[in-house]
Amino acid sequence: MPTGSTHEISTFKGQERALSADRIGTPGLLLSVLAASAPLMAVAGVMVTTYQVMGIVGQPLLFVILGVVMALFSVGYAEMSRHVHNAGAFYAYIARGLGGTAGAGASFVALAAYSALQVGIYGIFGFEFAALLGTFFGITVVWWVPAVLAVLLTGALGALKIDLNAKVLGVLLLIEVALIVVFDLAFAAQPGPQGLSLHAFDPTTLGGAGLGTALCFAVAGFLGFEQAPVYAEETSRPGTVVARVMFLAVGFSAVFFALSSWLIGVATGPDHVVATAGKEGPGLIFALAEPRLGGLFTDVLHVFFVTGIFASMLSFHNVVARYAFAMGREGLLPAALGRTSKASGAPALGSFLQTVVSLVVVVAFAVTDRAPTGDPTTPVLKLFTWGGNLGALGVIALMATACAAVIAFFVRRGAGRAQAGRLTAAAVAGLALLVVLVYAVKDFGVLVGAGTGSALTWLLPALIGLAAVVGLVYGRVLRATRPEVHARIGLGNEAFRLEKAAADGVPGTEPGRGLLSPPGTR
Structure with a gap:
């Protein structure tokens, strides 16, 4: 098959190991x-938090610089997405x-990382939702x-x-963005x-000991755009x-966040x-918005701050469910996870697994919480x-590794x-x-x-290292004991099309060989 063909890996539709196609378009x-x-x-x-803890006045410039880095990352990552359509994306x-x-x-790093991101959000959601109940209805409830x-x-x-x-x-995102635009305009109108x-766009404002940590915080603001390939099998034209x-997504995030962080500085000076x-903490936006837009707007802002958190939880949940599905389909997790729901075409068991994991973690933190009601220590x-x-x-870490994988993929194919x-x-x-990763590990305590x-x-970063080691060891074991499973890692549903072709006697169609993987790539 010619190198560079956009159909090198195509989603084989029509069986239960395939996600329901044509479900989602560009918007x-x-x-x-x-x-x-x-x-x-x-x-x-x-x-x-970046202003408060790191004291980096040039945060808007930081978002511009990181926007360029993310755009450069997307150049190779997007080209890879034209050749590999798999819900397992990164892995x-x-x-x-x-x-x-x-x-x-x-695969194990991705599952652990996105699961940690998703479960962690339940903490701030529970705390903020409980605070809303207390503010508007006088109801006291634990987070x-x-x-x-x-x-x-x-x-x-x-x-x-x-x-669906x-x-x-x-809907939740559009309301969030509209509210941010409103207070951004208010900050610009009343600086x-x-x-x-x-x-804030002067390069000298990026100096200081907190720069590395600020980089890590700013990168976190971009997380989400890299999830797009997870849904490749469910789009009409992946x-x-x-x-x-x-x-x-990268362009929007870079411009939107650079402008918003700049206007926060404009509003205060x-x-x-x-x-x-440092004085207002997480309440800074609300403190700046209220005298300019009134208490009613600030109350609405609080409500949609919470719904935005929920939207983020749901988005990350969907990603984890699809990683679990992809791993089940390829033999890295129990095969039952690699089945889709007949009713919705969604990875229902993957969703159920993440729900159980989330429930266990939230309950564990709740049981060990000895602070009084309303204390943010445990949930936040x-x-x-x-x-x-x-x-x-x-x-x-996955993004940095994916950059190396993109280079290897095209070089090995003579492209x-x-x-x-x-x-x-x-x-x-x-x-x-890699520079950001080094800073993140070095300053993880901060x-x-x-x-x-x-x-x-060191204990928390070690969990990511442990996930990587477990996955690598398991991969070596599969290579030695179940080479046919090892050979289809990364092939997704295409592996089953090849299995069917091999069963029908088509030469050179065994998973991991012939059409898809030149010698030496596995």
């Missing part, structure tokens, strides 16, 4: 992946470029009650058709004492739609933003902060010269992501708010 997919970044949570949480790409064993290692209810609702939605999920996510200063969505963020400072940073660390520009972009992005000498500074 639905774009809204789904952007919902994962929870723009309002990123603005009120990530940006304010499938890594398997196709670096071999099945590396793919197995990546884990709404968190558990959210686990059950998210699990139920995750088992339904992806187009996209509609839910899309602080220094007016519409562009000081070779076109997935790549388009990734670039749109660049010289005062760090001190004001532990569950949300630990899970979010652990997951972000894993995704950064290195034809794809030279894309491979150069992947190399530059990979090096930049990211999770651990004290000096705390075991958390």
Whole structure:
């Protein structure tokens, strides 16, 4: 098959090991992946924390720089998405470029990272929802009650058709974005004492000891766009739609976050933003919005801050369910997980597995919570902060590894010269992501708010390392004991088309050989 054909890997439709195709188009997919970044949570949480803890006034410039890095990453990643359509996304790409064993290692890292991200969000959702009940209805409830209810609702939605999920996510996202635009315009119309200063875009504002940690926080704001290939099997034209969505998502996030973080500084004045963020904490956005837009707007903002968190939970839940499905289909997890629901075409068992895991983790944190009702320590400072940073660390590692896999994939197929520009972009992005990864590991204690000498500074990152080791060892075992399973890692549903062709006597169609994988790639 000619190198570079957009049909090198096609989704074989019509059997229970295939996700339901043609369910989601460009708008639905774009809204789904952007919902994962929870723009309002990123603005009120990530940006304010970066100002407060790291003191980096040049945060807007940081989003511009990282936007360029993410765009460079997307160049190779998007090209790979034209050739590999697999719900296993990261691990499938890594398997196709670096071999099945590396793919197995990546699959366990992806499952652990996205699961940590998703479960962690239940903490902040439960805390914020409980706070809303207290503010508007005078009802006192512990954080884990709404968190558990959210686990059950998210699990139920995750088992339904992806187009229905996209509609839910899309409505919530559009409202979030509209509210952010409103207060951004208000900040621009009524700036602080220094007016519409562009000081935040001065490169000298990026100096300071907190730069590395600020990089890690800012990268977390972009997470979500890389999920687009997970839905490749469920789109109408995966070779076109997935790549388009990734670039749109990166461009939107970079511009939107750079402008919003700049206007936060404008509203306080660049010289005062760090001190004001330190005083107000996560309430900074609401404190700045209320005198400009009134109490009613601030109340609405609080409500949709919580619904945006829910949208992010649902988006990450869908991703974890599809990774579990892809791993079950390829023999990396029990085969039952690699089946879709006949009613919805969705990975219902994968959704159920993530629901159970989430429920166990939330209950474990609830049982060990000794703080009084309304205290954010367990739900926010532990569950949300630990899970979010652990997951972000894993995704950064996967992105850096995927850059190497993209280069290997095209070079081994003799397309290195034809794809030279894309491979150069992947190399530059990979090096930049490695720098961020090093900072993330080095400053992990700061990211999770651990004290000096705390075991958390190495214990939590070690969980990602453990997931990688378990996956790599399992991959080696499969290669030695079940080579036919090892050979189809990363092939997705295409492996079963090849099995059928092999059974029918078509030469050179065994999984891992002939049409798909030149010698030496596994």
